Amino acid sequence: MRDIVMDGPALEAFCKEAFPQVHQDFAVEEVAPMRVRVRLKVAERHLRPGGTVSGPSMFALADVAVYFALLAMIGPKALAVTTNCSMDFMRKPAAHADLIAETRLLKLGRALAVGDVLIFSAGMEAPVARATMTYSIPPDRPAAAPAATP
Structure with missing residues (x-):
């Protein structure tokens, strides 16, 4: 294995740097080999009419959770x-309650990873x-060769 x-703090720091538009929405609660638990800190912007968390917000949580597991x-x-x-989408989330993604990687290859997420x-x-x-994993790129001098 x-x-x-x-770890969690490193994932959150990376998210803050690479995705400043959403980093404040997510908290990494646990990291284990091939698994993570991520919390969506539900705010008014995540709600749809009726006070429940929107589908796009749940999709974002699932996407971020698999990304973090990877x-x-x-x-x-x-x-x-x-x-x-x-x-x-199986049932309506509790109004204004945070969502928790329990995530595990089912496959981690050189080019692809497959993850499964349960959202509570x-x-x-x-x-x-x-x-x-x-997820598609980008290949490691070799360092560019120095330019030939004439």
Whole structure:
């Protein structure tokens, strides 16, 4: 089994640097080999009419959680990108409650990673959503060769 390369504080610092527009929304609660738990700190901007957390906010949590699980194992690769997502919304989250993503990587290869996410609403036992996501991992680029001198 691979070792963890980035812990919670390192993941949050990377997110703050690479994604300043959303870093304040997420907190890494736990990092283990091939697993993370991430909290969406629900604010008014995450709600839809009726006071429940919106689908796009739940998608963002699932996406960030798999991204963090991946980076925890391979290190900071800003250009790792989502290539596929399947998401099921199963029940309405509690009004104004934070969401918690329990995430595990099912596959971690050289070029692709697949993760599974269960999203829970704080205070509720049953999951409110589940997602499976595939990420493309950018190849390590060799250092450029020095230019030939004429």
